[in-house]
Amino acid sequence: xxxxxxxxxxxxxxxxxxxxxxxxxxxxxxxxxxxxxxxxxxxxxxxxxxxxxxxxxxxxxxxxxxxxxxxxxxxxxxxxxxxxxxxxxxxxxxxxxxxxxxxxxxxxxxxxx
Amino acid sequence: xxxxxxxxxxxxxxxxxxxxxxxxxxxxxxxxxxxxxxxxxxxxxxxxxxxxxxxxxxxxxxxxxxxxxxxxxxxxxxxxxxxxxxxxxxxxxxxxxxxxxxxxxxxxxxxxxxxx
Numbered sequence: 301x302x303x304x305x306x307x308x309x310x311x312x313x314x315x316x317x318x319x320x321x322x323x324x325x326x327x328x329x330x331x332x333x334x335x336x337x338x339x340x341x342x343x344x345x346x347x348x349x350x351x352x353x354x355x356x357x358x359x360x361x362x363x364x365x366x367x368x369x370x371x372x373x374x375x376x377x378x379x380x381x382x383x384x385x386x387x388x389x390x391x392x393x394x395x396x397x398x399x400x401x402x403x404x405x406x407x408x409x410x411x412x413x
Numbered sequence: 414x415x416x417x418x419x420x421x422x423x424x425x426x427x428x429x430x431x432x433x434x435x436x437x438x439x440x441x442x443x444x445x446x447x448x449x450x451x452x453x454x455x456x457x458x459x460x461x462x463x464x465x466x467x468x469x470x471x472x473x474x475x476x477x478x479x480x481x482x483x484x485x486x487x488x489x490x491x492x493x494x495x496x497x498x499x500x501x502x503x504x505x506x507x508x509x510x511x512x513x514x515x516x517x518x519x520x521x522x523x524x525x526x527x528x529x
Contacts, residue, residue, distance in 0.1 A: 331515075332515030332516065334515070334517060336520075342522055342523075343417075343504050343506075343520030343521055343522050343523050344456070344504075344520050345520070346517055346518075346519065349515055349517060351515060389456065393515060393516050395512075395514065395515050395516070398468070398469070399444050399446075399461060399463060399468070399508065399510045399516045400458060400461065400469060401446070401458070401516060401518050402458065403448075403455065403456040403458075404455075405455050406455060406456075
């Protein structure tokens with residue numbers, strides 16, 4: 301099973317390559333999903349969101365993919381840069397039920413020079 | 414525009430002391446959230462308010478923790494008495510909550526609490 305918190309999964313990517321960060325969400329009733337980026341010593345920052353009626357959404361250098369069948373979310377970062385080094389969290393919400401945002405464990409993205 | 418403002422940024426206190434963390438949400442936001450972040454447990458939702466009313470406090474660890482929101486521009490999270498296991502980063506976040514619209518929350522920079 302998954303270890304509880306002591307070690308975040310780490311993805312190491314060469315600078316300039318594309319990064320793909322994956323997330324499995326838990327609640328099949330969730331219909332709104334958000335990716336956050338947390339740099340060292342700072343609070344999480346909003347990157348991109350997607351509603352459950354969409355499969356894909358693109359932003360600047362980032363793309364989020366949603367597969368509701370298997371409850372899977374991914375964040376793709378194109379042409380990874382040193383400034384992309386951070387911990388990335390996926391979060392889920394049920395829009396018409398309440399305002400609770402539940403966060404996943406996070407993935408650390410490490411950029412290799 | 415000012416984001417969510419938290420104070421203090423860092424606090425070191427002795428076990429048994431009272432700790433009060435403060436938060437000013439983004440102006441115009443109607444929901445406010447307190448999260449705790451630790452290496453072991455990640456980001457945990459402690460409590461959230463909507464229109465200054467506590468909606469869900471099921472994440473509050475125990476009676477030593479309390480939160481208030483006396484008005485739309487201010488909230489406190491209090492720990493009394495504090496214990497070493499309360500050491501963590503406490504984040505406040507706010508959002509403009511609307512029915513049927515995904516709730517995007519915006520975080521402050523956090524209050525780093527160390528209880529010795």
